[in-house]
Amino acid sequence: MNKFYYNEEQESYDAIVVGTGISGGWAAKELCENGLKTLVLERGPMVKHREDYPTANKDLWDFPHAGELPKEKAARQEKQARTGYTVRAPHNFWFVDDIDHPYNEKKRFDWMRGYHVGGRSIMWGRHSYRWSDLDFEANKNDGIAVDWPVRYKDIAPWYDKVESYIGVSGEALGLPQLPDGVFEPMMELNCLEQHVREKVAENFDGRVITAGRVAHINSDKKFEGDGRVRCQFRNRCIRGCPFGAYFSSVSSTLPAAEKTGNMTLRPDSIVHEVIYDPNTKKATGVKVIDRETKEEHVFNAKVIFLCASAIASTAILMQSKSDRFPDGLGNDSDQLGRNIMDHHLNVGASGKFDGFEDKFYKGRKPNGVYVPRFRNLGGNSNTDKFIRGYGYQGGATRDNWEDIIAETSHGKDLKEAILKPGGWNFGMGGFGEVLPYEDNRMTLDYDKLDQWGLPTVTFDAELRDNEWNMREDIKEQAVDMLKIAGLRDVEPHDNPGALGLGIHEMGTARMGLNPKTSVLNGYNQVHACKNVYVTDGAFMTSASCVNPSLTYMAFTARAANHAAQELKKGNL
Incomplete structure (x- = not known):
């Protein structure tokens, strides 16, 4: 199969983008639309919108064993299965094989990955929330880590641009801690969700x-x-x-980049080093290993965007060693690989509700409810048990016919039971902020190489007291809200797992004001090598408590336009 799509390979480009997920797609789109001849490199195979979604129209009964994987296949994805939902037959093929793509853990870390064109933009949870200055100022106000070099006003126009392009359904609330955006119509709440909403507000x-x-x-x-x-x-x-109804790079940003005629997309291309020229103090290109043939290639460009994911982009920087950067490109601060963050989750409560027996809902809504942060906003919302805050995701459903498996009915009674929907349930789970701890980190193990001869990643990161204390409050408040709303048999749950489980890894090449304490500046440029930009989760300086992908996209669009302008001015 021809490896090159949309344009033919050449040796030198205006820009190189590494990665094709949430951030890489936006970098490609913006750079190409600004007229830059752009090479987009993806370490995994090609995925074409619609053509390469093999299970999209299958029902559960189309899969052997109701979608459960055979033991021998499941054994190859034990780490990928830690979420409890990623490794099932309808979609396990999107997630990597742990045997072929190993990593190491000093402490458990759940690194969920998808190596293919589109990356995790194909499988993401799609929740899209803006940050506020409460988030951008949090480190400074709390005296933790380093201050962000930007504020909400700097990013707000780019949030507008991204939301207008991708389509975000939601409701304007006027909350300072969760700024409103450019919204599609909100997905309606079902009757129990609306009931709980009203009772909580009261x-x-x-x-x-x-x-x-x-x-x-x-x-x-x-x-x-x-x-x-x-x-x-x-x-x-x-x-x-x-249908392209949810945003992904394969249905949206990559086709937009292709439309310009300026993009060359090369799958099966494992980038492992950025090449640095000490004379110009700039990067000149990247080194690539072909995934299938293991042949080595060098591609040159005037500007490079690393968008391979927080862990993978930082691993590339770490491997980019030279006399000038013996510990990795841009690592003058020794912050590369440190400050790993995620969101801690799997804590909350659920209960049953008596009522609305005559109510049901149509379709399978791919969304539930959201409870924005209400802790440590000032006044009575403050607590001295922890800093920062959390939000909840959840929803209400009715039990279905599967519950009759445990019943003894048969014949006529069984038929009647199958036709009747079960009772209502409501569950809510917290997503809490994880603080940036310098010794929560990743390193590279050169004694354990992968099949391409590259070092494997080792994780040494864990939750700390602030997160554990927050989890107690998440649990208590969820129970209180459900009980106030009239649910019965309300039960808390707390299954912390480990960092990585939120699939929101962040912070390994943080941005900041001072090159001595950060890797990137306020435009996502490596402080000491200005033509290298990092715009995936690696740049995050703190984590907030909201899903981060919208923020990645906004920062990426901003950085790509900055790069295009700087190139035209001759500054890069």
Whole structure:
């Protein structure tokens, strides 16, 4: 199969983008639309929108063993299975094989990866929230880590641009801690979700229950991309959406980049080093290993965007050693690989509700409710048990026919039971902020090489007291809200797992004001090598408590336009 798509390979480009996921797609789009001849490199195989979603239209009974993997296959994805949902037959092929792509753990770390064109933009949870100055100022105000070099006003126009392009359904709330954006119509709450919303509003000052703000088209408005239309409420998103209803790079940003005629997309290309020229103090290109043939290549460019994911981009920088950078490109601060963050989750409560027996819902809504942060916002919301805060995701459903498996009914009674929906349930789980700890880190092990001869990643990171104390409050407040709303048999749950489980890894090449304490500046440029930009989760200086992908996209669009302008001025 021809490795090159859209344009033929050449030796030198205006720009190189490493990675094709959430950030890489946006970098490609913006650079190409600014007229830059751009090489986009992806370490995994090609994925074409619609053509390569093999399970998108299958039902559960189309899979052997109801979607459970055979033992021998499951044994190859034990780490990838730690989420409890990623490794099932309808979508396990999107996630890497742990045997072929190993990593090491001094402490447990759940590194969920998808190596293919589109990356995790195909499988992401799609929740899309803006940060506020509460988040951008948090480190400075708390005296933790380093201050962000930007504020909300710097990023707000780019949030506008991204939301207008991808389509985010949601409700304007007027909350300072969760700025409103450019929204598609909100996905409606079902009757129990609306009931809990009303009861919480009546009984808890400042707490709001809304629909999750998700990157799903929920109107007939035309969006750019490969035939993107409104959500069909199938809730098979993780398999790949043939309607393009949710945002992914393969249905949206990469086709936009292709449309310009300026993009060359090269899959099966494992980037492992950025080449540095000490005379110009700039990067000149990247070194690549072909995934299939293991042949080595060098591609040159005037500007390089690392968008391979927080861990992978930092691993590339660490491997980019030279006399000037013996510990990795841009690592003058010794912060490369440090400050690993995620969101801690799997803590909250659930209960049952008596009522609404005559109510049901249509379709399979790919979204539930969201409870924005209400802790440590000032006044009565403050607690001295922990700093920062958390939000909740959750929703209400009715039990279905599967519950009758445990019953003894048969014949006529069984038929009647199957036709009746079960009772209502409501569950909510917290997503809490993880602080940036310098010794929560990743390193490279050169004694354990992968099949391409590259060092493997070792994780040494864990939750600390602030997160553990926060989890107690997440649990207690969830129980209180559900009980106030009239649910019975309310039970808390707390299964912390480990960092990585939120699949929001961040912080390994943080941005900051001072090159002595950070890797990147406020435009995502490596302080000491200005033509290298890092715009995936690696640049994050703190974590907030909201899903980070919208922020990655906004920063990437901003950085790509900055790079294009700087190139035209001759500054890069």
